[in-house]
Amino acid sequence: MAEKRKKVILSGMRPTGRMHIGHLAGVLTNWVKLQDEYECYYEIADWHALTDDPTKAREVNSNVLGMVRDWLAVGIDPEKATVFRQSYVPEHTELHLAFSMLVSVPRLLRNPTFKEKLAELRKRKGYTKMQLKVEELEVEKELPQILKFVREEDEEKAERMLSSVINRTKEEVLEKITGEVSLDEAAIPSEVSYGLLGYPVLQAADILLYKGEVVPIGADQLPHLELTREIARDFNRTYAPIFPIPEPLLTETPKILGTDGRKMSKSYNNAIFLSDPPEVIEKKVKSSITDPMKVRRNDPGRPEVCPIFHMHRVFNREEVGEIERACRAGELGCVACKRRLTEVLIERLTPIREKAQSYSDEDVLQVIVEGSKRAKEVAERTMEEVREAIFRP
Numbered sequence: 001m002a003e004k005r006k007k008v009i010l011s012g013m014r015p016t017g018r019m020h021i022g023h024l025a026g027v028l029t030n031w032v033k034l035q036d037e038y039e040c041y042y043e044i045a046d047w048h049a050l051t052d053d054p055t056k057a058r059e060v061n062s063n064v065l066g067m068v069r070d071w072l073a074v075g076i077d078p079e080k081a082t083v084f085r086q087s088y089v090p091e092h093t094e095l096h097l098a099f100s101m102l103v104s105v106p107r108l109l110r111n112p113t114f115k116e117k118l119a120e121l122r123k124r125k126g127y128t129k130m131q132l133k134v135e136e137l138e139v140e141k142e143l144p145q146i147l148k149f150v151r152e153e154d155e156e157k158a159e160r161m162l163s164s165v166i167n168r169t170k171e172e173v174l175e176k177i178t179g180e181v182s183l184d185e186a187a188i189p190s191e192v193s194y195g196l197l198g199y200p201v202l203q204a205a206d207i208l209l210y211k212g213e214v215v216p217i218g219a220d221q222l223p224h225l226e227l228t229r230e231i232a233r234d235f236n237r238t239y240a241p242i243f244p245i246p247e248p249l250l251t252e253t254p255k256i257l258g259t260d261g262r263k264m265s266k267s268y269n270n271a272i273f274l275s276d277p278p279e280v281i282e283k284k285v286k287s288s289i290t291d292p293m294k295v296r297r298n299d300p301g302r303p304e305v306c307p308i309f310h311m312h313r314v315f316n317r318e319e320v321g322e323i324e325r326a327c328r329a330g331e332l333g334c335v336a337c338k339r340r341l342t343e344v345l346i347e348r349l350t351p352i353r354e355k356a357q358s359y360s361d362e363d364v365l366q367v368i369v370e371g372s373k374r375a376k377e378v379a380e381r382t383m384e385e386v387r388e389a390i391f392r393p
Ligand code: SF4
Pocket: 290, 291, 294, 301, 302, 303, 306, 307, 308, 309, 323, 327, 328, 332, 333, 334, 335, 337, 338
């Protein structure tokens, strides 16, 4: 009996560096599961990494091997999934150009990804009024406790609490700015390139080049996929019906906060990497912030604001219920709670780190080169159809 055809999935990551536990929980664990059920293409999105900053090509290049080494170490199997590098398959850029004729500039200006980037740029350029306002409000809420520390002459605690409140607000502020950005508000900053505006068109080309039918995304990314679906429909209507209309595969992405309470990210220097040895994991967990209101062991805590609790929730499911109860009841101290998390993380990450170390650079490079060859064969077939559809006499 003929084997049932597997649906095609495309998903990718920018090569920003070694993977951290946020990537493991949010994307990689899911990728490992999907490779058994679908025909998966996992993309090293190196062209995408240049859309924000074209000068970082060298950095992007040096990040590729480390990132893919971690993919393999967590269980991505190149026999099951095609791991490829976007720039090794030039058909991505050709399809990007063909699609760019089908999308209007106002449509791209409305794209949520673009608005987020614009907000980030504006923020960097001094759009900080709102940040200061939110910080002020948050600090006001925690002020009685901060003042108490000052009165007790415990300046260290007062300062720690103040900086934790400020850090926490930074993510919220970006979200607020993003929500309120109006394109008429100010001229688009000169740092916005044509490439950045066209970023979602390149994303559509990535998916449709392999006739991707399913895209694993979180609910917040649905508007991004919508543009790909519109482009596929437009192409099929204008030239010939060759593309599927990709469906979202909604995936839950557990929230992992960094050790300073902000989103976990290499650029914030608050991440626990899959390649961290036990002593580094221990040090990072030890220095992580917790609930600033829980000062003494017996104070009741608020797990929802504590990054340590968020990590327990993802990596220590058996014990998380009891940890939450004991924290709220003031029966668990942060020192013991962190010690337990350290043990759990070391147990989980050690086999991954050891497996990653077992691959040589040549092994990883071979996976990428062979995967890119496989991807290119599919991409060439699609582009022949595309050229035929557009230019047929
Ligand atoms: S006891 Fe654990 S969950 Fe509660 S605040 Fe301390 S570290 Fe966070």
